[in-house]
Amino acid sequence: MAGKITSMSKIKQMLLLLKASKGVKTIASITGISRNTIKSYKVRLGKMDASIDDLLLLDDPELESLFHAGNPAYSDKRFDTLKLLLDDYIKELENPKNHLTRYTLWQEYRSENPEGYGYSQFCYHLGQHQSASHPTMVLHSSPGDKLLVDFAGDTLSYVDIATGEVITCQVFVACLQHTDYAFAMAVHSQTIDDFIYALSCCLRALGGVPVQIVSDNLKTAITRADRYEPSINQVLWDMANHYGFVVNPTRVRKPRDKALVEDQVKLVYHRVYARMRKQTFYSLSELNAAIKKHMIAHNQTRMQRYPFTREERFLSIEKPCLKPLPETDFEIKYYVKLKVSTNNHIYLARDKHYYSVPYQWIGWKVKVAYTHTMVWIYADGQQTVTHLRSFGPDPYTTNKNHLCSTHQHYLNRSPEYYINLAKRKNPVLGELFECLFNDSSRAPEQLYKSCEGMLSLHKKTEPELFERACQLAIAEQQLSYGFLKKVIANKALINYSTALKAKPLPKHENVRGAAYYAQQLELNF
Numbered sequence: 452m453a454g455k456i457t458s459m460s461k462i463k464q465m466l467l468l469l470k471a472s473k474g475v476k477t478i479a480s481i482t483g484i485s486r487n488t489i490k491s492y493k494v495r496l497g498k499m500d501a502s503i504d505d506l507l508l509l510d511d512p513e514l515e516s517l518f519h520a521g522n523p524a525y526s527d528k529r530f531d532t533l534k535l536l537l538d539d540y541i542k543e544l545e546n547p548k549n550h551l552t553r554y555t556l557w558q559e560y561r562s563e564n565p566e567g568y569g570y571s572q573f574c575y576h577l578g579q580h581q582s583a584s585h586p587t588m589v590l591h592s593s594p595g596d597k598l599l600v601d602f603a604g605d606t607l608s609y610v611d612i613a614t615g616e617v618i619t620c621q622v623f624v625a626c627l628q629h630t631d632y633a634f635a636m637a638v639h640s641q642t643i644d645d646f647i648y649a650l651s652c653c654l655r656a657l658g659g660v661p662v663q664i665v666s667d668n669l670k671t672a673i674t675r676a677d678r679y680e681p682s683i684n685q686v687l688w689d690m691a692n693h694y695g696f697v698v699n700p701t702r703v704r705k706p707r708d709k710a711l712v713e714d715q716v717k718l719v720y721h722r723v724y725a726r727m728r729k730q731t732f733y734s735l736s737e738l739n740a741a742i743k744k745h746m747i748a749h750n751q752t753r754m755q756r757y758p759f760t761r762e763e764r765f766l767s768i769e770k771p772c773l774k775p776l777p778e779t780d781f782e783i784k785y786y787v788k789l790k791v792s793t794n795n796h797i798y799l800a801r802d803k804h805y806y807s808v809p810y811q812w813i814g815w816k817v818k819v820a821y822t823h824t825m826v827w828i829y830a831d832g833q834q835t836v837t838h839l840r841s842f843g844p845d846p847y848t849t850n851k852n853h854l855c856s857t858h859q860h861y862l863n864r865s866p867e868y869y870i871n872l873a874k875r876k877n878p879v880l881g882e883l884f885e886c887l888f889n890d891s892s893r894a895p896e897q898l899y900k901s902c903e904g905m906l907s908l909h910k911k912t913e914p915e916l917f918e919r920a921c922q923l924a925i926a927e928q929q930l931s932y933g934f935l936k937k938v939i940a941n942k943a944l945i946n947y948s949t950a951l952k953a954k955p956l957p958k959h960e961n962v963r964g965a966a967y968y969a970q971q972l973e974l975n976f
Contacts, residue, residue: 540560808830
């Protein structure tokens with residue numbers, strides 16, 4: 452019985468492996484070609500003038516004619532005519548601006564070659580030539596070497612209970628190249644903060660650190676950066692140094708380095724998205740709990756081509772090869788230069804929050820570094836202050852030791868200074884300031900800006916109207932610049948003043964006095 456002819460696809464795989472200096476035994480194991488056949492092909496290769504790269508560019512019929520002499524596949528002139536056109540056809544197909552389909556291309560080919568190939572044979576030769584023009588190599592990996600990361604194209608969402616708004620979330624997907632062990636979680640966006648947070652959660656879930664993180668071009672993965680954020684490269688360098696991994700971006704121009712994670716994204720669609728399509732979630736944590744549940748099931752599902760699960764292979768082979776995690780998670784560190792204001796605080800605009808600084812540095816520009824949890828303030832090159840970062844409703848974080856309410860150096864900005872100044876302007880304003888500083892829940896320095904604002908209002912407002920506004924603020928215990936400004940702006944106190952000055956009505960048991968109406972007017976405020 453005559454031996455079977457080896458398919459050209461196997462021969463091309465053999466050529467690629469020979470190019471990669473693989474041995475005959477390894478090539479036979481991978482391709483299924485017998486070792487004797489491989490040896491005979493190597494002998495033929497040695498007698499050819501063409502290199503392996505040149506052979507890989509040939510179409511299957513041409514390659515077959517070299518390796519299977521005496522059995523030519525295409526002896527008619529149709530193929531000779533078509534092969535001269537294939538390079539141009541491929542270029543036209545791959546140009547997105549042409550919006551060209553294979554069927555349109557075939558119609559043009561047949562109009563010029565009426566006796567040419569039918570559509571199916573035309574597509575076959577076109578596909579073979581296209582594959583030969585873009586050869587790929589087998590990518591080998593080592594346990595614990597590469598973690599591939601990407602964002603899924605499709606989003607998930609949850610419903611905000613408070614507002615009923617549907618919040619769209621991005622889905623971060625990662626997998627280890629050697630075992631295909633996968634991780635996925637939802638975050639609010641593809642910003643630097645969320646990307647770093649998701650990657651940190653991924654490393655924590657893996658229980659170790661790989662040698663390399665292979666990421667797509669981050670300028671396309673991260674959709675927004677603002678003036679408060681450091682550069683993307685700086686963030687990754689900081690994170691890589693913290694965890695001890697190398698950042699290895701994929702190659703440009705349609706890279707295949709991340710084919711595994713892109714396939715993993717498709718699996719996440721099928722095994723996570725599809726199974727949650729009828730569920731409604733009411734928080735990000737609830738959404739991520741469901742994703743985690745389905746990802747555990749995914750990693751514990753036996754793979755189609757192997758008799759084991761991703762989790763089994765990860766635990767037995769790859770996890771022991773991961774480097775240990777550092778003691779603390781990585782946090783992005785932001786830097787900004789700010790001036791210490793007269794109230795002993797710097798103002799962090801990103802949080803709309805004030806942090807105290809020792810009074811000696813009032814008027815200085817200081818360098819502020821902050822993470823998600825901490826704030827460090829450096830004056831004259833030395834770390835001066837450390838605060839916990841605050842996101843609470845109180846806009847001030849104050850260390851009373853930084854303040855100078857009783858210090859001789861700062862007497863000209865003491866509570867007594869503002870009270871005495873206010874009394875000189877208007878006695879009622881002085882009374883308001885006394886009430887303001889008697890509020891023990893806030894440090895005096897936190898009230899200085901409010902005092903400055905009310906003194907400014909005094910300059911701009913009619914004296915009688917301003918005094919009435921101060922009286923109302925004291926009566927209502929609304930001792931703030933904002934309240935005083937609103938009362939003055941609505942002009943309602945003009946009517947109140949007029950009512951007080953009006954001629955009193957004759958006394959009568961059914962007539963109510965001006966005091967009653969004044970009281971009602973105050974209540975309406």
